[in-house]
Amino acid sequence: MTLSGFGPGPVQTDTALRLDGITYVAGRTLLDDVSVTFPAGKVTALSGPSGSGKTTLLSIAGGLLQATSGTAELDGREMWTGSGDPLPQVAFVLQVYGLVPILSARENVSIALRARGTAPADADEAAEAALARFGIADLGERQVEELSGGQMQRVACARGFVVGADVLLADEPTSELDEGNRGVVLAELREEAARGAVVVVATHDPAVVEACDLHIALDEGRVIR
């Protein structure tokens, strides 16, 4: 099913990103037989101590990494790049931001859409709107390398959210933010779920976990709740 075209408000759907028996070995076992379901229309928190495997699991969930064994599928479409018809649309908010320092904030957001074939003028307009969602519309012309850590993190959020993806995977998206801006990001995560996206947020922050609909916890590469 396509998730675009839903109006505002919670979406009732059986769509879910299902990870089944995921094991990932890179020298040692980093994920060990992880089976989890991330339903569309909900914000799921993925918590766990540093090094427990959250980023690795998000990478497999979004098709960036191929699991050693196990499957990751959205409605039968495999997440690993190269299979599935059509491929699910996935957007990441990376823990390390992954912004281009010499480009402006607006350009960093706009390229996410341009890379998907949106016309430059339309992409720029959507980028402005996405920056406004995170309270940084006034920073659009600023070169990213001039921004504070928290401002960069909000640009990274705008770049992930602007896509309107089927699956939004946010890795510690509030780690640099004050309480007010953390609330803004949480509200925007809810908006993404409300239009029908699968939304997963990796976090160490109990306040973020509390604000999510569902909670999955990892420890040493295993699901513990």
Ligand SMILES: Nc1ncnc2c1ncn2[C@@H]1O[C@H](COP(=O)(O)OP(=O)(O)OP(=O)(O)O)[C@@H](O)[C@H]1O
């Ligand atoms: N490519 C890799 N090769 C080998 N080990 C890796 C690789 N990527 C991650 N690791 C290791 O896998 C474990 C899990 O890493 P991961 O980044 O998934 O944890 P995390 O829960 O996201 O941690 P944090 O909260 O600190 O971001 C860590 O011990 C890390 O050192």
